[in-house]
Amino acid sequence: MKRTGLFFGTFNPLHIGHLVIANHMVEFSELEEVWFVVTPRSPFKVKDSLLEDHHRFQMVYEAVADYPKLGVSDIEFKLPQPNYTIDTLTALHERHEGERTFALIMGEDNLRSFHKWKNYEAILEYYELYVYPRLGPGTIPDNLVDHPRIHRVDAPIMEISATFIRKQHKAGKNIRPLLPAAVWKYMDEMNFYR
Known part of the structure; x- marks a missing residue:
């Protein structure tokens, strides 16, 4: 069975920090592939800066097209809202x-x-965390400090945020x-975040 890491986020937009982390996980851990799980727009929290689901999915799709070990999933678009990670993992x-076996990828801030x-x-009990x-x-x-299902990966620290990117753009x-490049092209052509 293929070991698949799941990297959840709104990816509004996906940036090089996301790609670096995902690629590092697939190259320097036991994970064989990483899927970006694009989180849908919450019906309860409408943010003007959050692009529609299909646009964010498309940007991720185009960004990972040249990376055979990286993929994208829209599974959460099809699940009842509000959605929880446990429901996505079950689905x-x-x-x-x-x-496949699935594992979660998260930053240390989320582990806290x-x-x-x-x-x-x-x-x-059922999934590993990277x-x-x-x-x-x-x-x-x-x-959680020494939990046997939690694996710390010495990945680069990426202090790039989508909020910063949107604001500065x-x-x-x-x-x-x-x-x-594919995300920039899509963003620019669609005139997003201006």
Whole structure:
């Protein structure tokens, strides 16, 4: 069975930091492939800066087209809202049973609050977590520090944010080097974030 890492996010837009982390995970951990799971726009939180689901999916799709070990999933678009990670994992497991095992990829900042996630114990019982370093305050709960299903991967620390990219693009700054070429092309052609 193929070991597939799941990298969740709004990817609004996907930037080179996301690609670096995903590629690092697939090249320097036990994961054989990484899927970007594009999180849908919440019906309860409408943000003007959040592009429609299909646009964000398309940008990720085009960005990973040349990376055979990277993929994109719209599974959460088809699930009832609000959606929780445990529900997505269950749906993916049912859809790919016998073909793939799934693991979560998350930043250390998310691990610090992981104990607040819905059914986090069940996630840890059935799935592994691959954690990359992040700067910032907070401590990891004691029960997660040496957990056998949590693997720390010494990935590069990427302090690039989609919020920064959107803000600076709107201000007329050249943010093109922070984006995969396909994402920049799509953004520019569609006149997004201006």
